[in-house]
Amino acid sequence: MNQQHEHVHPPEGACALVHGESVSRDQVDEVLAAIPVREGWGRGDAPLQGRGELRDQPPPAGSRNTTLxxxxxxxxxxxxxxxxxxxARRECEERGLKPPEPPVRALPAVPEAxxxxxxxxxxxxxxxxAAARTLLGHLEGRQAIPEAAVWEYxxxxxxxxxxxxxLRTGVDPFGDAADADFLPYEQVKAGIEGELRQAAGRRAFFSWLDLARADVVYAHGHEHPGDPSHPDHEHRH
Incomplete structure (x- = not known):
């Protein structure tokens, strides 16, 4: 925790303080109710894995695999x-983006990809x-992809x-392939540029989120799951 937060604590019933704004624990309960979980999560085979943030999401309350x-x-x-x-809502407002819709109440399974x-x-x-999606789309749109990067890709x-x-004849693309074996650059250029812009937008979103949540003050029991200051932390890479 930052020194400036040593004597700052969220009020009763709050899970966190975001720039002094109290965030209700009820919202956390709504997320837990909205996000489906599968039996076995928390044993190392959870589908919500990646970037070391919480590779094994714990199982739901009542599961035979549940632990405190x-x-x-x-x-x-x-x-x-x-x-x-x-x-994300605060950021959208500061950037003058269209006010997003409220968070969803029922969330379908998130694709493993x-x-x-x-x-x-x-x-x-x-x-x-919706606010996070709006912000991500905004950040993607601001990414300039040089043509040289597209050609290099x-x-x-x-x-x-x-x-x-x-593909049908098994041509080796790094061997004796001829120019005619490849789709023309002009035909695929726009698609490549879109992929690179998406990747750059995601990196910008990751950077924004890391910086934005640096000053968040969490209530006890609501710290980041990878925070080493609490005994249950899980932050593997």
Missing amino acids: SAERQRRRWATQIVVADVL DVAGLGSIVAVVLAYS YERNRDRFLTVAA
Whole structure:
């Protein structure tokens, strides 16, 4: 905890203070109720894994795998979802972005591909929070991708741009492939640029979130799940 927060504590019934704004614990309970969990989460095979934020989301209350430590960690994990939504709402307002809709009340399962690429917390934040999605889209739109970077990607990832005919015949993209075995650069340029812009936007979002939540003050039992100051912390890479 930062020195400036040594004597600052969230009031009763709050899970955190975000720039002095009290965030209700009821919102954490809503997230826990909205996010589906599968039997076995917390044993190392959880689908919400990535970026070292909380690789093993604990199982739900009442599961045969539930432990007190796991339940505490699940609440801390859900607190991060709520805090990120509050931070994203503030950021959208400061940037003059359209006021986003309230968070969803029922959340479908988050695709494992999203978790792998974004991490468990960010993947669920984006599924839960319209504000976070709005901010991410804004940040993506601000990313300038040089043409040189697009061309370099095309040259380095030739295997991704083989024609259907070349794939069927098993052409080696890094061997004796001919120019005709590849999709023309102009045909795939826009797609590559979009992928690079998305990746850059995600990096910008990660950086923003890391900085934005640095000054958040958490109530006891709602700390970041990877915070080493509490005994249940889980922050593997």
